[in-house]
Amino acid sequence: MSTWIPLWLHKLGSPPTFYRVAGAVRPWAMGLALLCGAIGLYGGLVLAPADYQQGDAYRIIFIHVPSAWMSMFIYAVMGAAAFVALVWRVKLAEVVAMESAPIGAAFTFITLVTGSLWGKPMWGTWWTWDARLTSELVLLFLYLGVIGLYHAFEDRRQGARAAGFLAIIGIINVPIVHWSVTWWNTLHQGSTVNVFGHSKMPWDMLWPLLMVMLATKAYYAASLCRRARTDLLALESGKDWVRQVAETEAGR
Amino acid sequence: MSAPPLPQACSAMLRRDLTLAWRRRGDLAMPVLYAVIVAVLFPFALGPDLALLQRIAGGVVLVTVLLAMLLALDAMFASDIEDGSLEQLVLSPQPLALMLGMKILAHWLATALPLIVIAPLLAGMLHLPPAAMPALLLALLFATPLLSLLGAVLVALTAGTRRSGMLLALMLLPLCVPVVIFAAGAVAAAQQGLPWLAPIAWLAAALILCVVLAPLACAAALRIALDS
Numbered sequence: 001m002s003t004w005i006p007l008w009l010h011k012l013g014s015p016p017t018f019y020r021v022a023g024a025v026r027p028w029a030m031g032l033a034l035l036c037g038a039i040g041l042y043g044g045l046v047l048a049p050a051d052y053q054q055g056d057a058y059r060i061i062f063i064h065v066p067s068a069w070m071s072m073f074i075y076a077v078m079g080a081a082a083f084v085a086l087v088w089r090v091k092l093a094e095v096v097a098m099e100s101a102p103i104g105a106a107f108t109f110i111t112l113v114t115g116s117l118w119g120k121p122m123w124g125t126w127w128t129w130d131a132r133l134t135s136e137l138v139l140l141f142l143y144l145g146v147i148g149l150y151h152a153f154e155d156r157r158q159g160a161r162a163a164g165f166l167a168i169i170g171i172i173n174v175p176i177v178h179w180s181v182t183w184w185n186t187l188h189q190g191s192t193v194n195v196f197g198h199s200k201m202p203w204d205m206l207w208p209l210l211m212v213m214l215a216t217k218a219y220y221a222a223s224l225c226r227r228a229r230t231d232l233l234a235l236e237s238g239k240d241w242v243r244q245v246a247e248t249e250a251g252r
Numbered sequence: 253m254s255a256p257p258l259p260q261a262c263s264a265m266l267r268r269d270l271t272l273a274w275r276r277r278g279d280l281a282m283p284v285l286y287a288v289i290v291a292v293l294f295p296f297a298l299g300p301d302l303a304l305l306q307r308i309a310g311g312v313v314l315v316t317v318l319l320a321m322l323l324a325l326d327a328m329f330a331s332d333i334e335d336g337s338l339e340q341l342v343l344s345p346q347p348l349a350l351m352l353g354m355k356i357l358a359h360w361l362a363t364a365l366p367l368i369v370i371a372p373l374l375a376g377m378l379h380l381p382p383a384a385m386p387a388l389l390l391a392l393l394f395a396t397p398l399l400s401l402l403g404a405v406l407v408a409l410t411a412g413t414r415r416s417g418m419l420l421a422l423m424l425l426p427l428c429v430p431v432v433i434f435a436a437g438a439v440a441a442a443q444q445g446l447p448w449l450a451p452i453a454w455l456a457a458a459l460i461l462c463v464v465l466a467p468l469a470c471a472a473a474l475r476i477a478l479d480s
Contacts, residue, residue, distance in 0.1 A: 086476075134429070138425075138426040138429055139426075141422065141425050141426045142426045144422060145419075145422050145423035145425075145426065148419045148422055148423070149409060149410065149413075149419060149423065152410065152413040152414070152419055153412060153413055158412060158476070158477070158479065161476045161479075162409045162410075162412070162473070162476050162477055165409060165469075165472065165473055165476055166406070166409060166423060169405065169427070169469065170426060170427075173426065
């Protein structure tokens with residue numbers, strides 16, 4: 001029992017195996033993302049009741065909150081993968097870390113945009129310099145720094161290691177984003193949804209939110225699979241297995 | 253041949269870098285000149301309204317000093333990479349982190365110290381109340397080495413790339429946000445007559461943490477960047 005898990009991980013870490021597995025996982029993950037996204041958004045935008053105070057404007061949380069969760073989750077994944085890449089020099093971990101960065105940056109950007117769209121009618125301002133907003137903006141800059149550093153190197157593996165190091169330094173910001181609403185007295189409200197305890201949200205509003213959250217997770221998996229596959233082909237372009245892949249693709 | 257003892261190696265490193273900096277005095281004056289120009293432009297852009305200038309003086313001086321340091325950061329390892337002496341340093345028997353720590357110290361002495369010296373002048377030009385001056389100087393004294401240390405890690409990371417000043421700014425911005433917040437917080441508190449020691453203490457705590465960790469991180473980053 002205890003030996004097959006590391007063995008399986010070792011196998012998955014090899015680029016040809018991962019290429020195959022990712023190709024098989026991707027359509028399912030994408031399908032799950034589309035299905036959950038459609039159900040969740042229908043539930044959130046149509047079925048869920050309007051808020052007693054904010055009216056219909058609160059519905060933006062069905063995009064905002066899952067994106068915000070993903071912006072932190074992807075950064076954590078990127079940091080963990082970068083750590084694995086630096087310590088054990090696993091090529092696949094470098095690919096996962098570097099291909100996560102643009103997806104995470106996109107989610108962070110969506111979080112900031114939807115947040116300010118909601119802030120205008122609710123707070124009366126697009127932007128305010130409170131701790132949650134600022135730390136989320138800093139997160140976006142961290143993502144951009146990682147992407148920029150990765151592309152500044154001519155050798156991609158060296159770039160991935162350097163950018164991974166930056167990602168590990170920046171991971172200190174993730175807990176700051178998460179607990180900023182507790183540590184400081186912010187305009188941004190505290191967390192309403194609690195995974196391990198009682199959520200301060202009625203079930204009618206909660207289930208679409210969790211559904212969209214599942215959709216964003218599945219979308220991340222699908223997108224990462226696609227990006228990592230492309231990146232692996234480019235990185236391993238001289239290898240035999242890539243030639244075989246190219247030949248089967250050409251034969252079809 | 254046995255390696256020289258550690259204290260001697262450290263002082264040799266420090267002396268070498270300071271001598272090199274002194275030989276290029278013109279380069280040293282550049283960040284100072286830049287800071288003066290930026291600080292002078294503010295009253296022209298905002299109008300010479302005394303109350304307004306007093307309110308923003310602390311923040312303007314802090315940001316100006318930070319930008320001037322950013323201008324000089326790029327050159328921290330540049331000449332050593334060009335002539336190959338950084339590779340020699342990596343190969344030397346002394347611990348790389350300690351040697352880099354000495355380089356960072358020399359860089360701070362050469363670029364940040366002149367900026368701190370002219371900071372009261374800049375603050376005076378912007379009519380910062382004299383009561384806030386000690387807070388500003390103390391904040392700068394703790395914030396600038398912090399920036400040097402954090403910046404050194406990032407400069408080491410970009411050591412293997414083509415010249416990329418903008419990238420450095422992009423990477424340094426997230427890391428220096430807390431430094432600016434605490435330094436500006438101290439100056440603002442002093443201006444309002446509130447106790448301002450707490451933010452300074454935070455800066456000092458962060459500085460102690462960085463003095464220990466940043467040279468190690470800098471060494472690790474340099475090994476990654478030069479490894480090809």
